[in-house]
Amino acid sequence: MTVFSVILGTGSALPAQRVSNAELAERVDTSDEWIVERTGIRFRHIAGPEETTGTLAADAARAALASAGVEAASIDLIVLATATPDQTFPATATRVQNALGILDCVAFDVAAVCSGFLYAVQVADSMLRAGVHRRALVIGAETFSRILDWEDRTTCVLFGDGAGAIVLEAREAEGDAPQGILATKLHADGRYNDLLYVDGGVSTTGTVGKLRMKGREVFRHAVTNLASVMQESLAAAGLQPGDVDWVVPHQANARILDATARKLDLAPEKVIVTVDRHANTSAASVPLALDTAVRDGRIQRGDLLVLEAMGGGFTWGAAVIRF
Template sequence: MSYCSRIIGTGSHLPDQVVTNEQLAETIDTSDDWIVDRTGIRERRIAREGETTSVLAFQAAENALEAAGISAKDLDLVIVATTTPDNTFPSTATKVQAMLGMEGGAAFDIQAVCSGFVYALAVADNFIRAGQAKTVLVIGAEVMSRILDWSDRGTCVLFGDGAGAVVVQAEEVGAGEPVGILSTHLHSDGKLRDLLYVDGGPGTNKQVGHLRMLGREVFRHAVTNLASVVVEALSANGYTQSDIDWLVPHQANKRILDGTARKLGLREDQVVITVERHANTSAASVPLALDEAVRDGRIQKGQLVLMEAMGGGLTWGAALVRW
């Protein structure tokens, strides 16, 4: 018996504290016009004291479980994609597991920065296809505000905090057109590590460090790599760009989103865009955008949905889903 992986519920959670461009302009040399023109971002959510990654992840998880109509006792596995874990160890996933009251199963984190959710979704899909799990909770959660240098206007204006989650469940493969997660495609290139990184860590200088980025180089690689992995995912399943109903991209920068859409020949109204209100929430950005488009009715059963992301590493990947 063979199985496919269906996304049966989505959920998200954002901190209630909104920080606008105008507010940032009060403390650093920037302006609303400067930020919007270069990034498309107008505001972002910033976690308050005590709002850790696990707290945001738990709230998103509960919303996803409710949408799926199941409880934590039905879960076999929890995977949290994050680059801002609560602690060096244990994993944030095990903390979420405890908060949910989940008994049994397993939980672990994945670190692929902004590509983390796509990586985690690939792991969940492969666990299900291998018959090692039937129901998996996949979460992307970040408090990026905790690793920003708030004096660096080139990076601190770009990021925000939040969490998104999906419940993925095994379904027996039937006759007809394939459904669920059709395929996932992951890549990395460690030679490009210095384009986007954090200058700290327990194994180097014992500090958390701050995010550092060479923006122009990241932009150049992002448009090329994202368009390429999208074509790869489509080709692997016998589809073309014209078959895509929705592109749910990593919300890094409006210019990157526009550039990727142009390369793929997609209309703007086929791209789910939340960067204006969420900024870049790293591993949380794809599931946050996905949940919004599912809940407002844009994404409908039977449609072809393509998710893609690129992050530090550099890492990049895509997941093609028949909803």
């Protein structure tokens, strides 16, 4: 018996406040033209005082549960990817569990920055396929606005807040092209810590710190690593780039999306792009883009998807999924 983790539903949540480049230029030395030319970003959502990673994650989870048509009580596993948790501990996943009224389930966070959702997907998939759990919520949620240096225009214009979620269920394979997660590949290389990091932490400075990035170097590594891991994950699934219906990438920068697609000889119209509307929402960006494309009708049942991301660490990964 072969078991696959099938996506039953998707959901997302964004803070109420949407900030345009022009509005941002009123407080930062930048311009709409400068941001769009370099990143493709036009808007981002910024969390208000009452909005946290946990509240956004819970809202995205509710939307995913409604999309899946299942009750919160049926969830026995919550894996939440975030680099901006509500508290140092307990895990923000337990706050989501409580908000959803789930009395008992396994709930924990995964920290792999922008790749976090892909890491969370593989963890949940492994636990479902092992028979340990039956139905999971996998969430990516961030409030990166809390760790931005608003005096640094090279970084603060790039990021936004938001959350995305999926409901996964373990199911026996059916037919020649079964639904579910077909292959995942993950990587990390800690040598590149100083290219993308936060300059604080509980055990080092005792402060939260601010995001620091060397954008040019990150761009170069991202294009190479993402193209490589996408090819690796497709090969693991016995597929070719030409088999792919949609690429759902980490929404870091429009130029990275274009360059990665060219490396794989993929048509630009096969790449889901939401970076213009949401900016870089780190671990939330892949599930947020996925939910956007599902709800607007582009992604249909049976479509072959490749999800990919790279983030600080460096960490990177990809998943091949038949939706």
